[in-house]
Amino acid sequence: MPRLNLFLNADVALDTEKILFNQSLLAPEPKLGTKAQRKALHCILSNVGKYNSQPLLYSTRNQANPPEQYNPHGYGHKPLVAVIKQLRNNGMLKLESGTPWYTKTEQGDFKEPKLSAFVPNENLIKLCEELGYTEASHKGATEHFIELRSLKDKLLPFEPTPYSRHIEQLMSAYCAYLNLQDIKIDGEDLGYIHLIRKYKDWDGSGRLIYGGRTHNPFMSFPKAKRKKITINGESVVAVDYPASQANVLYKYMTGEFLHPEDPYKVDGLHRDTVKHLMQMMLNNGSRKGASMAAKANRTSLKKSAAQAFELDLQKHRAVATMLRLVEERNAPIVECFYQGKARGQYYAWLESNLVFEVAKHLSDQGVPVLTVHDEFIVPTSMEIAVLGCRYFVPFSTAPYTTSGLRDSQSSSR
Numbered sequence: 001m002p003r004l005n006l007f008l009n010a011d012v013a014l015d016t017e018k019i020l021f022n023q024s025l026l027a028p029e030p031k032l033g034t035k036a037q038r039k040a041l042h043c044i045l046s047n048v049g050k051y052n053s054q055p056l057l058y059s060t061r062n063q064a065n066p067p068e069q070y071n072p073h074g075y076g077h078k079p080l081v082a083v084i085k086q087l088r089n090n091g092m093l094k095l096e097s098g099t100p101w102y103t104k105t106e107q108g109d110f111k112e113p114k115l116s117a118f119v120p121n122e123n124l125i126k127l128c129e130e131l132g133y134t135e136a137s138h139k140g141a142t143e144h145f146i147e148l149r150s151l152k153d154k155l156l157p158f159e160p161t162p163y164s165r166h167i168e169q170l171m172s173a174y175c176a177y178l179n180l181q182d183i184k185i186d187g188e189d190l191g192y193i194h195l196i197r198k199y200k201d202w203d204g205s206g207r208l209i210y211g212g213r214t215h216n217p218f219m220s221f222p223k224a225k226r227k228k229i230t231i232n233g234e235s236v237v238a239v240d241y242p243a244s245q246a247n248v249l250y251k252y253m254t255g256e257f258l259h260p261e262d263p264y265k266v267d268g269l270h271r272d273t274v275k276h277l278m279q280m281m282l283n284n285g286s287r288k289g290a291s292m293a294a295k296a297n298r299t300s301l302k303k304s305a306a307q308a309f310e311l312d313l314q315k316h317r318a319v320a321t322m323l324r325l326v327e328e329r330n331a332p333i334v335e336c337f338y339q340g341k342a343r344g345q346y347y348a349w350l351e352s353n354l355v356f357e358v359a360k361h362l363s364d365q366g367v368p369v370l371t372v373h374d375e376f377i378v379p380t381s382m383e384i385a386v387l388g389c390r391y392f393v394p395f396s397t398a399p400y401t402t403s404g405l406r407d408s409q410s411s412s413r
Contacts, residue, residue, distance in 0.1 A: 001117065001217050002194045004058040004080070006071045007144060008046040010137040016041065019131070022091045022123055030086040040079035044087070048120045049133030054191045055096060055117040058084070067157040070144060084118050092124040114220075145171035148199045148208060158206050167197055167208070170360050177363040178370070185229045190218060197352070202342035210345040212352040219372045226377065231368050234379040239386040241355075244374035246278060247391075248351045249333045257391050266329045268315070269322060270308035276301060277319075277326050281337040283344035290338060291319040361389060 016032045032038050047056055058080070065077050087093050098116035128134070145168050148158045158164065175193055183190040195214040202210045218226065229236050241247060246263040250256065264274040280290040280297070298309050316322050327334050336347065355371055362369045362378070367385045370377040376386045 001055050001057055002047075002051055002192045003115070003196070004043070004056050005047055005050070005143060005194075006043065006066065006073065006075050007142050008043065008050060008138060009073045010042070010046040010049055010133050011139070012042070012045070012132045012137055014038065014042050014045070014131065019127070021127075024091065027091045028086075028089050030083065030090050032083070032086075034079070036076045036079040037083055039073075040075060040083040043073070043075045043080060044083060045128050045131065045133045046138070048124055049128040050135060050138055051192055052125055053120055055119045057115040057117050060098065060116045061100075064154075066155050069157045070147070070155055087124065088118070091121070092127070093118045093120045095119075114217075143172070143175075143194055144168075145175070145195065146197050146199065146208065148201055148206065150201050156201055156206065158208060161208070164208055167212075167356075170356060171195060171197060171214075174356065174360045174363055178368060181368045182232050183229065183368075183370070185218065185221070185225065190229070197356075199349075200345060202345055209349055210342065212349045213373065214352075214371075218370065226372070229370070229377060231370075231377075231379045234381060236377050237380045237383045238372075238375050238377050239383060239390075240375040241390060243275070244355075245282070245347060245351045246330070246333070248354055249336050249347060251354075252347075252350055253333050253336065259391050263330050263333075266325050269312050269325060270305075272301070272305035272308045273312045273322065274326055274329075276305065276309060277323060278330075281323065281326065282339075282347055283341050284338060285340040286338050287320060287323055290323060294319050294323075358386075358390060362386065 016038050021027070021029055030041075032041055059077075060081055063077055065071060065074075068074070084093070084095070088095050096117040096119065099114040103113075146158070146164055148156045150156055175195055178193045183193075193216060195216060197212050197214050199208045199211045201207075218229070223238075226238065227236070242259065243263050247257045247259055250258040250263070262271075264271045264278070266274045269277075276298070277290070277294055280294045281287075284290040284293050294309075298306055301309060312322060313319065316325075327337065336343075351374065355374060359369050359371050359376065362376075362385060365385065367378060367382045369386065376390075378386055
């Protein structure tokens, strides 16, 4: 499902006075009295002309216009939201409400935030065709594949670097390949795939070295639903990295993955307990902080993992004791622990870089693959291709080693 693409600027001379909107007496005529609103309509029609009937994600939240880097044609956010609402009132499209970040479930947990979407109807698609908003009118149009945001979620401009250019090229080629495939879920087309890598500016430097994951609605589907995906008519299988982030840290610190050994296999502890503890160790600034976080976050664990944690805690009496066992087992990466949340997001950056290098490598070999964090979803007949390359695709290439927290010599050792 694509987001409203602010890079689109169809080669159409729009005359709003000549547009024949829905003439029903029950449908109010859109009021496009300002230049900004007419420009917003042009953006919306450009998007519908390219994506047709697909839902288009957008934010209804009151916010500043995106920086020019993300909005080269200067479309206004408020006019876009206003015109979308007018077209909805006119019966040209329907709206699907999103989920604000602060929405909670009945159990008090935060729901996963979701953007709103608008879905064009046949009248709007037909109108685009009549006005000349078609795929052919978008020659030279581009998309962006990188977003940098502040800790307060404000979009920030960034300086192009070898790394950013590499990521733009990689994601552009990868998404283009995916959009050539026939990907369905429950028999319905998955739609246009546009994956944007999302980074956070944790240290205020403007560098793209924190985070870097991406999101598409299919990634939020339960595992049972994702199993219903088909790629080119074939059922799929999910292949993940066992202990992916820990393995990436072994590669980062020692030059080699720990695989096939398991960093979560610690004598005296359940594997689920070790996995939970290591997440706390990588995202807190001290052993005490990790211990407190492990206790506080145990309620978010699955039932079996929560039970395992309680049994281990009864056995060892203190979380700090369990943490030391994990440290001893993973001595080669011990200096990565207790460095704080920002450094944890840097480690997540290393992991996401590897995942997409593998995904792009597979697509270059003719293997279509969808990613869900550290999981690869591929046609069942191609599972062996993923198993054969997960630990052999290089990711300590120049664009990465020159952008990280360590110098290029130490990060490629």
